[in-house]
Amino acid sequence: GVDKKILVIPGDGIGQEVTAWGQKVLETIAVNYKHNFVFEEGIMGHVAIEATGTPLPDETLEKARKSDAILFGAIGHAKYDNDPTLKVRPEQGLLKIRKELGLYANLRPIKLFDELLEASSIKPEILRGADILFFRELTGDVYFGEKKRSEDRNTASDLMIYHRYEVERIARKAYEAARSRRKKLCSVDKANVLESSRLWREVVQELAKEYSDVETEHMFIDNAAMQLVKDPKRFDVVLTANLFGDILTDEASQIAGSMGMLASASIGDSVGFYEPIHGSAHDIAGKGIANPLASILSAALMLDISFGLKNESLRVIKAVEATLKQGYRTMDIANKHTENHYVMGTDAMGAKVLENLN
Amino acid sequence: GVDKKILVIPGDGIGQEVTAWGQKVLETIAVNYKHNFVFEEGIMGHVAIEATGTPLPDETLEKARKSDAILFGAIGHAKYDNDPTLKVRPEQGLLKIRKELGLYANLRPIKLFDELLEASSIKPEILRGADILFFRELTGDVYFGEKKRSEDRNTASDLMIYHRYEVERIARKAYEAARSRRKKLCSVDKANVLESSRLWREVVQELAKEYSDVETEHMFIDNAAMQLVKDPKRFDVVLTANLFGDILTDEASQIAGSMGMLASASIGDSVGFYEPIHGSAHDIAGKGIANPLASILSAALMLDISFGLKNESLRVIKAVEATLKQGYRTMDIANKHTENHYVMGTDAMGAKVLENLN
Numbered sequence: 001g002v003d004k005k006i007l008v009i010p011g012d013g014i015g016q017e018v019t020a021w022g023q024k025v026l027e028t029i030a031v032n033y034k035h036n037f038v039f040e041e042g043i044m045g046h047v048a049i050e051a052t053g054t055p056l057p058d059e060t061l062e063k064a065r066k067s068d069a070i071l072f073g074a075i076g077h078a079k080y081d082n083d084p085t086l087k088v089r090p091e092q093g094l095l096k097i098r099k100e101l102g103l104y105a106n107l108r109p110i111k112l113f114d115e116l117l118e119a120s121s122i123k124p125e126i127l128r129g130a131d132i133l134f135f136r137e138l139t140g141d142v143y144f145g146e147k148k149r150s151e152d153r154n155t156a157s158d159l160m161i162y163h164r165y166e167v168e169r170i171a172r173k174a175y176e177a178a179r180s181r182r183k184k185l186c187s188v189d190k191a192n193v194l195e196s197s198r199l200w201r202e203v204v205q206e207l208a209k210e211y212s213d214v215e216t217e218h219m220f221i222d223n224a225a226m227q228l229v230k231d232p233k234r235f236d237v238v239l240t241a242n243l244f245g246d247i248l249t250d251e252a253s254q255i256a257g258s259m260g261m262l263a264s265a266s267i268g269d270s271v272g273f274y275e276p277i278h279g280s281a282h283d284i285a286g287k288g289i290a291n292p293l294a295s296i297l298s299a300a301l302m303l304d305i306s307f308g309l310k311n312e313s314l315r316v317i318k319a320v321e322a323t324l325k326q327g328y329r330t331m332d333i334a335n336k337h338t339e340n341h342y343v344m345g346t347d348a349m350g351a352k353v354l355e356n357l358n
Numbered sequence: 359g360v361d362k363k364i365l366v367i368p369g370d371g372i373g374q375e376v377t378a379w380g381q382k383v384l385e386t387i388a389v390n391y392k393h394n395f396v397f398e399e400g401i402m403g404h405v406a407i408e409a410t411g412t413p414l415p416d417e418t419l420e421k422a423r424k425s426d427a428i429l430f431g432a433i434g435h436a437k438y439d440n441d442p443t444l445k446v447r448p449e450q451g452l453l454k455i456r457k458e459l460g461l462y463a464n465l466r467p468i469k470l471f472d473e474l475l476e477a478s479s480i481k482p483e484i485l486r487g488a489d490i491l492f493f494r495e496l497t498g499d500v501y502f503g504e505k506k507r508s509e510d511r512n513t514a515s516d517l518m519i520y521h522r523y524e525v526e527r528i529a530r531k532a533y534e535a536a537r538s539r540r541k542k543l544c545s546v547d548k549a550n551v552l553e554s555s556r557l558w559r560e561v562v563q564e565l566a567k568e569y570s571d572v573e574t575e576h577m578f579i580d581n582a583a584m585q586l587v588k589d590p591k592r593f594d595v596v597l598t599a600n601l602f603g604d605i606l607t608d609e610a611s612q613i614a615g616s617m618g619m620l621a622s623a624s625i626g627d628s629v630g631f632y633e634p635i636h637g638s639a640h641d642i643a644g645k646g647i648a649n650p651l652a653s654i655l656s657a658a659l660m661l662d663i664s665f666g667l668k669n670e671s672l673r674v675i676k677a678v679e680a681t682l683k684q685g686y687r688t689m690d691i692a693n694k695h696t697e698n699h700y701v702m703g704t705d706a707m708g709a710k711v712l713e714n715l716n
């Protein structure tokens with residue numbers, strides 16, 4: 001067995017409810033496969049602001065640096081969404097930890113479980129077989145460029161900026177992944193309007209020569225947002241910038257039936273960071289109805305990518321699949337037109353997955 | 359009858375093929391309703407670069423200023439897409455004319471013709487009844503903020519910037535429109551990350567008090583990109599910035615069955631500018647298979663918004679509807695599972711609409 005230190009950061013809203021199940025799955029895997037996983041907990045986001053005045057306390061960052069992998073929940077709170085003038089904001093914690101840990105590559109695999117073919121608003125025949133791996137750049141772009149507000153508060157700006165090395169390192173990771181998949185890479189930008197996108201396209205064009213065994217396509221973001229709904233099967237690996245990736249991957253959640261199904265891995269310099277794509281969802285927080293599968297699948301990604309435990313990772317995915325096959329559903333993936341569906345809350349659903357792990 | 363001067367700018371690619379039909383429809387309406395429409399032609403985009411070295415010749419801009427309305431086709435060419443280092447680019451022409459004419463409000467109505475319910479990749483029960491009016495800001499944002507490239511060419515940036523008055527004037531237009539519709543406005547931003555979005559949200563929050571008869575909702579762009587596919591019916595008027603609007607409206611084209619169906623109106627200080635949402639589509643340009651309906655529906659928008667000719671506008675829309683009912687389809691909206699569909703090219707389709715106008 002392996003020895004690993006895992007930092008758990010539940011964060012805000014439904015993060016608290018779902019992350020518990022990602023952790024329980026890791027604990028069960030540790031027992032079943034005789035690994036030694038040691039868990040610590042850290043705070044971040046609105047809960048950290050309430051407790052310490054800052055969205056990412058130094059203590060959490062220190063624990064993060066010392067861990068082998070991080071399981072994160074979600075961030076954000078209605079209070080800040082409703083008051084854009086607040087200076088200290090939960091999301092700053094997430095952005096800061098991404099930057100500090102050098103998590104420049106955000107991997108978002110989009111794959112539909114057959115059982116959920118009917119849960120999407122998109123037609124089954126359009127979805128069947130869709131399998132996309134997004135590489136979203138995560139530590140650059142307009143997220144991290146200088147932000148300004150004029151003294152009279154009437155003008156506000158954010159700098160959308162990219163450096164060549166930032167594009168190159170994520171593009172390489174995406175090309176490497178494409179090689180072990182269907183050998184197709186689609187780079188998404190807005191090079192017909194943006195200078196930062198023109199740099200992006202130049203860099204990818206250069207790398208395309210080096211990875212000539214991979215078929216490279218360039219697509220404008222507006223077209224990509226359309227093609228993703230129109231014909232998701234045309235995509236294999238999609239490579240894109242931080243902001244465009246944020247938008248496209250949320251949109252792509254409909255390909256997987258629900259946002260509540262999607263996990264992500266953020267990697268880079270050293271430690272890996274695993275989180276559901278969904279947010280804190282204040283509207284349903286505390287109700288015990290959130291889907292725990294995205295957190296559980298994030299744990300599966302951790303086992304595979306950070307720990308190299310492919311069998312264990314696959315075991316978790318199979319347990320999720322089995323649970324869906326048995327007809328168990330949280331609200332977001334329930335289909336009212338299907339019989340033999342048992343709609344349940346977060347904890348009941350999590351418990352079913354655990355049963356299927358044993 | 360009314361006297362109007364209309365400038366026609368076919369532009370690049372399929373713009374040449376489809377705009378001819380928008381114009382023919384306007385000519386037919388003029389005859390039938392005894393109006394006097396005088397047409398001039400202008401060049402812009404790649405064709406203008408080839409002819410004059412610049413994407414927007416002064417002569418075209420002069421003609422535009424003197425006209426009562428402009429019917430535009432599309433812009434862009436593969437040559438520039440493939441070479442991001444080229445300095446003079448077709449799209450600069452479109453951006454410049456938008457800025458010079460003060461076309462700050464881009465209206466993009468998204469409504470499905472019943473006949474096309476099956477043409478979309480989204481399930482009919484999700485689409486039925488969807489009716490969205492987008493207000494996309496068109497002369498600000500990262501489109502027009504300063505663009506920079508470092509001397510070593512390794513760093514590139516675009517400034518995402520908004521001024522209060524820019525947000526306010528488009529928000530007012532959107533609120534006014536919401537009042538005459540279902541009284542719901544959704545403002546889309548990324549205020550949890552971007553300072554320019556926080557200004558955007560502040561301004562909309564202030565206006566929301568003034569328009570308290572309209573229900574205001576704020577949504578993050580990533581969530582909006584998802585909700586648009588998941589549940590398009592939840593939207594009435596959507597208000598958003600230039601870049602986000604570019605992305606969302608292309609995505610929303612799937613709600614209308616095809617990009618080839620969508621028209622847009624750009625308005626502001628004086629003259630109105632009408633164009634399909636689709637681009638120059640080099641892959642099908644010159645083949646005579648492009649859908650002319652978006653250009654024809656752009657002409658209908660012109661009749662309504664710039665000339666106040668509501669009956670004439672409705673007449674055009676009815677002719678399009680009748681053509682679809684008769685089973686005539688261009689390739690992009692043909693459904694291979696439906697019988698009694700006659701798939702035809704641009705000119706045959708345009709001619710059918712003209713027949714239905716008489």
Ligand SMILES: CC(C)[C@H](C(=O)O)[C@@H](O)C(=O)O
Nearest residue numbers: 075076091094246550551580
């Ligand atoms: C919460 C927010 C800052 C974040 C982002 O925009 O990156 C989220 O939407 C995500 O995709 O992880």
Ligand SMILES: CC(C)[C@H](C(=O)O)[C@@H](O)C(=O)O
Nearest residue numbers: 192193222433434449452604
């Ligand atoms: C051609 C391009 C510059 C343009 C834009 O991005 O505004 C187009 O996509 C549009 O939506 O009108």
